Amino acid sequence: MRKVSIIGGGLTHFGEHWEISFREMVAEAGAKALHDSKIEGKDIQAIYGGCMASGRLLGQEHVGALIADQLGLNPLPSTRCEAACASGGVALRQGIQAIASGMYDVVAVGGVEKMTEVSVEEASLALGGAGDQEWELFNGATFPALYALMAKRHMLEYGTTEEQLALCAVKNHANAVHNEYAQFRSPITLEQAMNASVIASPLKLFDCSPISDGAAVVILAASDVAKKFVDEPVEVIASAQASDSLALTGRETLTSLKATQIAAKDAFKQAKITPKDVDLAEVHDCFTIAEILAIEDLGFFPKGKGGKATEDGETALNSTVSVNTSGGLKACGHPVGATGVKQAVECLWQLQGKAGQRQVKDAEYALSHNVGGSGATAVVHIYKKL
Amino acid sequence: MRDALPLIWRKIPERYTLLGSHCNNCKTDYFPQRTICPHCRSKGKLVDKQMPREGKVYSFTEVHSGPAGFQHETPYFLAIIELPNKVKVLSQLVDSSKDKVKVGAPVKMVFRRIFADGAEGVIAYGFKFKVVN
Numbered sequence: 126m127r128k129v130s131i132i133g134g135g136l137t138h139f140g141e142h143w144e145i146s147f148r149e150m151v152a153e154a155g156a157k158a159l160h161d162s163k164i165e166g167k168d169i170q171a172i173y174g175g176c177m178a179s180g181r182l183l184g185q186e187h188v189g190a191l192i193a194d195q196l197g198l199n200p201l202p203s204t205r206c207e208a209a210c211a212s213g214g215v216a217l218r219q220g221i222q223a224i225a226s227g228m229y230d231v232v233a234v235g236g237v238e239k240m241t242e243v244s245v246e247e248a249s250l251a252l253g254g255a256g257d258q259e260w261e262l263f264n265g266a267t268f269p270a271l272y273a274l275m276a277k278r279h280m281l282e283y284g285t286t287e288e289q290l291a292l293c294a295v296k297n298h299a300n301a302v303h304n305e306y307a308q309f310r311s312p313i314t315l316e317q318a319m320n321a322s323v324i325a326s327p328l329k330l331f332d333c334s335p336i337s338d339g340a341a342v343v344i345l346a347a348s349d350v351a352k353k354f355v356d357e358p359v360e361v362i363a364s365a366q367a368s369d370s371l372a373l374t375g376r377e378t379l380t381s382l383k384a385t386q387i388a389a390k391d392a393f394k395q396a397k398i399t400p401k402d403v404d405l406a407e408v409h410d411c412f413t414i415a416e417i418l419a420i421e422d423l424g425f426f427p428k429g430k431g432g433k434a435t436e437d438g439e440t441a442l443n444s445t446v447s448v449n450t451s452g453g454l455k456a457c458g459h460p461v462g463a464t465g466v467k468q469a470v471e472c473l474w475q476l477q478g479k480a481g482q483r484q485v486k487d488a489e490y491a492l493s494h495n496v497g498g499s500g501a502t503a504v505v506h507i508y509k510k511l
Numbered sequence: 512m513r514d515a516l517p518l519i520w521r522k523i524p525e526r527y528t529l530l531g532s533h534c535n536n537c538k539t540d541y542f543p544q545r546t547i548c549p550h551c552r553s554k555g556k557l558v559d560k561q562m563p564r565e566g567k568v569y570s571f572t573e574v575h576s577g578p579a580g581f582q583h584e585t586p587y588f589l590a591i592i593e594l595p596n597k598v599k600v601l602s603q604l605v606d607s608s609k610d611k612v613k614v615g616a617p618v619k620m621v622f623r624r625i626f627a628d629g630a631e632g633v634i635a636y637g638f639k640f641k642v643v644n
């Protein structure tokens with residue numbers, strides 16, 4: 126297989142953007158990514174785009190062709206990937222495979238979601254489709270409720286506390302202060318998080334990621350041609366993905382995401398490194414408990430110790446492992462289809478030393494972890510400075 | 512969509528009576544029903560089987576922000592119930608006082624209205640669970 130690198134990335138601001146349309150967001154992130162990669166449209170050979178729910182949220186399907194059209198890249202083949210909140214990560218993996226296979230030299234990968242066009246209730250119902258519509262949503266489950274059921278078991282089995290959950294949000298808000306693309310750039314205190322209204326016990330408002338609009342694009346190139354375009358490409362040294370039951374009731378345990386564990390094991394094997402080597406990780410913190418599960422399932426901390434590690438500051442910027450330097454889904458925002466690609470952009474800029482005040486010192490290895498639904502899809506990528 | 516009439520009608524045996532599946536090859540029970548046994552795949556022999564209607568609370572949450580169709584019920588308890596055959600079921604917990612809702616609490620299935628599609632639309636019925644004193 127050919128080795129694959131990221132040569133550039135582009136983001137729109139994440140947040141509530143009534144003034145900009147779905148297609149304009151795609152075009153903005155795409156143009157920025159092309160500029161960052163120092164390539165032209167004619168260099169691109171194929172497009173993969175992640176988007177979860179444009180049909181439900183906007184009445185717009187056929188997003189693959191729409192992306193190609195808006196970027197002025199017709200007649201390139203353009204394919205939409207859907208895996209709920211992991212749509213972006215799955216699209217990224219498709220782009221990587223397309224180059225690794227030898228089929229293409231340069232590929233664009235995008236992710237986009239426009240979620241504030243409808244009411245919060247309608248957006249929540251659309252997101253509910255990431256779970257099991259017939260056996261979870263039908264019976265009164267919401268997404269926060271599913272993660273709350275996991276949190277409850279984690280607290281029971283390992284003594285994880287509500288404060289430890291809240292501290293994930295406090296840390297991610299602190300990181301987002303330094304990210305110009307983030308939805309929430311104001312710090313929050315533990316007291317604010319603990320006193321917020323309950324959404325689904327034990328999860329409160331600040332334990333939940335927001336509803337967001339946003340788009341992200343990365344340009345991938347075969348590593349043997351990457352330096353023709355940019356001086357500092359970042360190589361993708363692992364790409365892994367795993368599936369699990371759509372419904373929580375089909376899982377062996379509620380205190381691990383098995384799909385994450387399996388994808389992580391595979392990814393570290395491909396990368397020939399261990400979790401200890403990773404300097405920064407963008408993990409899927411759709412809820413604070415999801416960050417605790419992630420840092421355990423990815424192997425950064427032993428099972429059951431994620432809460433304590435967070436409390437001890439081991440996941441803060443420039444600590445044991447810098448987790449969610451972008452602010453994560455919680456504070457940078459979570460336009461679901463864009464998230465997996467945005468994580469790759471953050472890893473790229475960190476490894477290139479372009480992350481400004483949130484820069485991880487001497488970052489050599491970065492990891493991104495994108496989850497679909499309550500854990501039925503997990504995608505893990507590992508990146509290295511070339 | 513969850514309020515589609517064919518879907519509600521098709522699932523009546525499962526939702527009204529906890530009718531699941533049993534694999535005669537590996538002896539595993541499944542709920543909801545499956546067409547293929549994930550352990551045995553082509554060697555599996557799935558037949559209908561009634562699930563036990565009593566179990567224990569495995570995990571629970573109190574939902575304060577409910578989805579459309581459930582908003583008038585908030586806050587309500589949602590739980591994962593573990594049945595004696597190790598099958599897990601996600602369900603609302605009803606008719607149970609707050610101090611009795613605990614992990615490990617014994618529960619039994621009850622038949623209830625799940626939601627209604629507006630004042631004149633379809634009413635979906637099915638199982639919920641309640642804590643047994």
Ligand SMILES: [Zn+2]
Nearest residue numbers: 534537548551
């Ligand atoms: Zn079987």
